[in-house]
Amino acid sequence: MAEVKNNKDEVPFEHYLEQYRQLDPEEAALRCGLEYDPEKGGFAIRLMGINYRVSFPDFTVTTEEPGFAALRDTYPAKILVARFLTHGRVTPFGGTFVTYRDVPWGELYFRNFQGRCLARLAYGFGFKLPEFSAALEKIGGTRVKTGDAGYEFEFINHLRMQFLLWAGDEEFPPSSQILFGDNVTTAFTAEDMAYIGDVSIGTLKAMCQNAKK
Numbered sequence: 001m002a003e004v005k006n007n008k009d010e011v012p013f014e015h016y017l018e019q020y021r022q023l024d025p026e027e028a029a030l031r032c033g034l035e036y037d038p039e040k041g042g043f044a045i046r047l048m049g050i051n052y053r054v055s056f057p058d059f060t061v062t063t064e065e066p067g068f069a070a071l072r073d074t075y076p077a078k079i080l081v082a083r084f085l086t087h088g089r090v091t092p093f094g095g096t097f098v099t100y101r102d103v104p105w106g107e108l109y110f111r112n113f114q115g116r117c118l119a120r121l122a123y124g125f126g127f128k129l130p131e132f133s134a135a136l137e138k139i140g141g142t143r144v145k146t147g148d149a150g151y152e153f154e155f156i157n158h159l160r161m162q163f164l165l166w167a168g169d170e171e172f173p174p175s176s177q178i179l180f181g182d183n184v185t186t187a188f189t190a191e192d193m194a195y196i197g198d199v200s201i202g203t204l205k206a207m208c209q210n211a212k213k
């Protein structure tokens with residue numbers, strides 16, 4: 001009996017994998033600001049503080065991380081990185097951060113991003129600020145002044161984000177804001193940036209769960 005594929009994740013990944021296999025890996029490495037060495041395992045990618053190697057053309061992911069590792073363990077991260085390597089371009093960071101609404105097509109997709117990312121971040125961590133802070137600091141995040149708990153961190157090589165949280169209490173619900181470094185829009189589309197929210201928030205949740213074990 002043929003194996004039934006997960007249409008939500010596996011089928012889209014196979015679509016992007018076909019595009020990935022058509023890459024010129026040297027050109028992709030230069031365009032994305034990455035090291036590529038097939039003898040060492042392919043592209044050197046750092047995602048949410050974890051170092052990976054992604055082989056070409058089969059997209060085999062390896063890491064020395066013993067616990068949860070999003071790029072090795074989840075399809076959303078694989079899809080995001082495959083799209084990054086296929087279509088993305090890293091440009092210098094200009095020193096400013098933008099909201100999702102500020103990016104091309106962001107206003108059109110904002111309602112989806114609000115529920116998929118902003119609400120998930122707020123309600124996932126708005127009553128757990130110490131755990132949130134510990135996870136961000138573990139991946140090298142640095143505290144910023146905005147919010148009750150705000151951090152700037154590198155999501156993927158050369159591309160930075162900010163997670164800003166305002167705690168909830170008996171009167172007010174928690175709230176959040178996600179800001180993207182001004183060079184993210186050359187590397188990812190608005191649709192991709194919702195995947196960034198999925199992957200980054202999912203990683204923090206996994207880290208918090210592992211810390212409790």
